[in-house]
Amino acid sequence: MSQEWPLWEVFIRGQHGLNHRHVGSLHAPDAEMAIKNARDVYTRRNEGVSIWVVEAQHITASSPSDKGPLYEPSESKVYRHPTFFDIPDEAGHM
Amino acid sequence: MYAQMVKSEASQDDPEKLAGFQARIDAGEKIEPKDWMPEGYRKTLIRQIGQHAHSEIVGQLPEGNWITRAPTLERKAILLAKVQDEAGHGLYLYCAAETLGVSRDELTEMLLDGRMKYSSIFNYPTLTWADMGAVGWLVDGAAIMNQVPLQRTSYGPYSRAMIRICKEESFHQRQGYHIMMKMAQGTPAQKKMAQDALNRFWYPSLMMFGPSDKDSVHSAQSMKWKIKMNTNDELRQKFVDQTVPQAEFLGLTVPDDTLRWNEEKSGYDFAEPDWSEFFDVIQGNGPCNTERLAARNKAWDDGAWVREGLMAHAAKKRAAKLAAE
Numbered sequence: 001m002s003q004e005w006p007l008w009e010v011f012i013r014g015q016h017g018l019n020h021r022h023v024g025s026l027h028a029p030d031a032e033m034a035i036k037n038a039r040d041v042y043t044r045r046n047e048g049v050s051i052w053v054v055e056a057q058h059i060t061a062s063s064p065s066d067k068g069p070l071y072e073p074s075e076s077k078v079y080r081h082p083t084f085f086d087i088p089d090e091a092g093h094m
Numbered sequence: 095m096y097a098q099m100v101k102s103e104a105s106q107d108d109p110e111k112l113a114g115f116q117a118r119i120d121a122g123e124k125i126e127p128k129d130w131m132p133e134g135y136r137k138t139l140i141r142q143i144g145q146h147a148h149s150e151i152v153g154q155l156p157e158g159n160w161i162t163r164a165p166t167l168e169r170k171a172i173l174l175a176k177v178q179d180e181a182g183h184g185l186y187l188y189c190a191a192e193t194l195g196v197s198r199d200e201l202t203e204m205l206l207d208g209r210m211k212y213s214s215i216f217n218y219p220t221l222t223w224a225d226m227g228a229v230g231w232l233v234d235g236a237a238i239m240n241q242v243p244l245q246r247t248s249y250g251p252y253s254r255a256m257i258r259i260c261k262e263e264s265f266h267q268r269q270g271y272h273i274m275m276k277m278a279q280g281t282p283a284q285k286k287m288a289q290d291a292l293n294r295f296w297y298p299s300l301m302m303f304g305p306s307d308k309d310s311v312h313s314a315q316s317m318k319w320k321i322k323m324n325t326n327d328e329l330r331q332k333f334v335d336q337t338v339p340q341a342e343f344l345g346l347t348v349p350d351d352t353l354r355w356n357e358e359k360s361g362y363d364f365a366e367p368d369w370s371e372f373f374d375v376i377q378g379n380g381p382c383n384t385e386r387l388a389a390r391n392k393a394w395d396d397g398a399w400v401r402e403g404l405m406a407h408a409a410k411k412r413a414a415k416l417a418a419e
Contacts, residue, residue, distance in 0.1 A: 033408075045262070
């Protein structure tokens, strides 16, 4: 059995000014072909102005079971949100 | 549907974990690849998504059959774009299946050696240009019936693939109906051809939804897991109710003498397809089963040197780049 083409994750910038966004994955022998395949698979209807591809094995993901400890620091700091502070209307627009 | 009679697997997992998993699904949460899931859920999904992907890929064959013989350059370009979309849909789905821990090559091999199935509908031949109309209108129409609710399925990657597919699928059905309109309004010979296509594709389209609910043994677990959203009979009824007025608009006759509007259920009563034919086709005895699998096997074998050659080229380029650094 021959070696399977590696898996690439595809990110597309939908319009100028927007972030690249993950749209899916595909198999390709190298980065150049991955871009070409991504063009055919993910932008058949003008969905993009720019494509990034990265080999899936190079992506490190957080683990779902870490969810609690990983995000706890942000959950306990409500004062990071502007609504935490009560400012009287008389102070004017802020 | 594109996935018919998907056998659901019983789970032997820890009851507590199972209950927690079911609670997430009931709460409408999406399950993502790295989340814990019951073995049965994973296996059933691989089978279902894989079968769906295979259907998209094999589904290119009956239409590919007419690309070189389309009546105008515009129709040819449209058909080519549609067939290219089917390839894309197959790829979205294969990627979704791969997130469950099966490789692309394994999936392909299971299709090629018959361990995995594809939809029964693609084992019927496309004999005339009107069949391109009937396939888009009826076959893609039936597929949409099933795919729209599946956008809400519990497995994240599957749901996202379905959303992409549904966005693109409407073009497929409309181009098919447009062909039917042209043919039905054409010469008597063209209209006859359109009627003949409807006659041949009507019952096979009804079969796409799978056996009647009373014979459908795998539905309950899959519905609980939200990997099947409606029963086979519900979807079939919806399809008939939507399609009959479309046939009337074309001035064509649905080949069913028993077809009647039933005021009480505000839906049509209609004849069931011949289920023995359905099981026969599933078993491999349809008019085109052998031809379809032979075509897929040939494409895989003939493409081997390309797959291997591009890998060798990529390795060579990588080595040259390393040497230059």
